[in-house]
Amino acid sequence: MGGELAGKVAVITGAASGIGRAAAELFVKEGAKVVLADIDAQHGEELAAQLGAAAAFRRTDVADAAQVQALVDFAVAHHGGLHIMFNNAGISGAMHDRFLDDDLKDFQRVIGINLFGVMTGSQCAARHMARNGGGSIVNNASIAGVLPGHALMSYRASKAAVILFSKSIAIDLAEYGIRVNCLAPGHIRTPLTSFGGPGLSPEQAERVKAAVSPVFDSNQPLKRHGRPEDVAQAALFLASDRAAQVTGILMPVDGGITAGDPVNHLAEILKARNQALAG
Numbered sequence: 001m002g003g004e005l006a007g008k009v010a011v012i013t014g015a016a017s018g019i020g021r022a023a024a025e026l027f028v029k030e031g032a033k034v035v036l037a038d039i040d041a042q043h044g045e046e047l048a049a050q051l052g053a054a055a056a057f058r059r060t061d062v063a064d065a066a067q068v069q070a071l072v073d074f075a076v077a078h079h080g081g082l083h084i085m086f087n088n089a090g091i092s093g094a095m096h097d098r099f100l101d102d103d104l105k106d107f108q109r110v111i112g113i114n115l116f117g118v119m120t121g122s123q124c125a126a127r128h129m130a131r132n133g134g135g136s137i138v139n140n141a142s143i144a145g146v147l148p149g150h151a152l153m154s155y156r157a158s159k160a161a162v163i164l165f166s167k168s169i170a171i172d173l174a175e176y177g178i179r180v181n182c183l184a185p186g187h188i189r190t191p192l193t194s195f196g197g198p199g200l201s202p203e204q205a206e207r208v209k210a211a212v213s214p215v216f217d218s219n220q221p222l223k224r225h226g227r228p229e230d231v232a233q234a235a236l237f238l239a240s241d242r243a244a245q246v247t248g249i250l251m252p253v254d255g256g257i258t259a260g261d262p263v264n265h266l267a268e269i270l271k272a273r274n275q276a277l278a279g
């Protein structure tokens with residue numbers, strides 16, 4: 001066991017799956033006591049049992065402010081404090097590929113979880129941290145919050161808002177010793193990006209995975225597949241005292257997607273030119 005988070009108490013929302021699950025495993029390994037929050041009680045409770053006495057599960061819908069306050073109160077009562085709040089729970093919303101097909105009711109659901117959930121989680125945690133010597137808030141945004149593009153408009157809007165919200169409260173909360181930072185994962189292999197759906201057999205799900213993988217990789221300079229553990233490591237750094245002088249940042253964990261387009265346009269142009277001349 002490492003000791004990066006020894007003596008710290010952390011709340012992780014969306015901890016029953018994907019990135020939140022990987023963060024829960026890593027934070028416990030690094031000595032933290034954690035409260036796992038999720039609407040998925042079955043997987044959340046299973047994980048807490050697996051992680052032992054350092055972990056407890058609390059069913060929480062982050063879109064409900066009263067439940068989020070109860071979550072923070074539970075962490076303080078159960079583990080004796082709260083030093084790290086990882087607001088990670090999020091949904092993609094309906095997967096329409098064109099805005100004209102979007103149902104804007106979906107927008108309210110996405111904003112309720114992805115933005116309002118992060119705002120309430122940040123405020124409830126910060127109120128405790130401000131009275132108790134500070135802490136670290138890590139909010140999970142997305143590269144979709146900085147890259148305009150086709151589809152997922154509600155998701156993009158919610159994540160862009162999370163980024164500006166986090167930077168702004170980083171300034172406001174600094175005087176209390178509270179650091180606030182954001183993560184921007186790229187393509188990370190989790191259920192959120194599986195394009196599976198409940199109707200698929202395991203064999204069909206594998207076929208879909210194989211088919212969508214190269215498409216995911218196409219705009220990513222590093223061709224290695226992003227894993228939940230990659231994002232958990234970044235969350236660990238921002239949560240830990242190693243990042244004591246780091247606040248108000250957006251840290252991409254995206255294999256270089258936001259660094260720029262991996263297509264060598266000059267090579268493509270020269271190829272087209274040479275083909276044109278040869279023809």
Ligand SMILES: NC(=O)c1ccc[n+]([C@@H]2O[C@H](COP(=O)([O-])OP(=O)(O)OC[C@H]3O[C@@H](n4cnc5c(N)ncnc54)[C@H](O)[C@@H]3O)[C@@H](O)[C@H]2O)c1
Nearest residue numbers: 014016017018019038039061062089090142185188190192
């Ligand atoms: N996977 C990616 O490629 C990727 C990329 C960028 C950002 N993200 C962000 O990372 C975060 C985690 O995503 P993931 O890929 O691990 O997804 P995931 O679907 O594997 O896990 C999300 C978890 O959040 C929980 N959840 C959903 N609604 C909730 C609610 N109202 N209250 C509490 N919990 C709720 C789900 O039950 C699930 O356990 C999200 O905010 C997502 O937007 C993911």
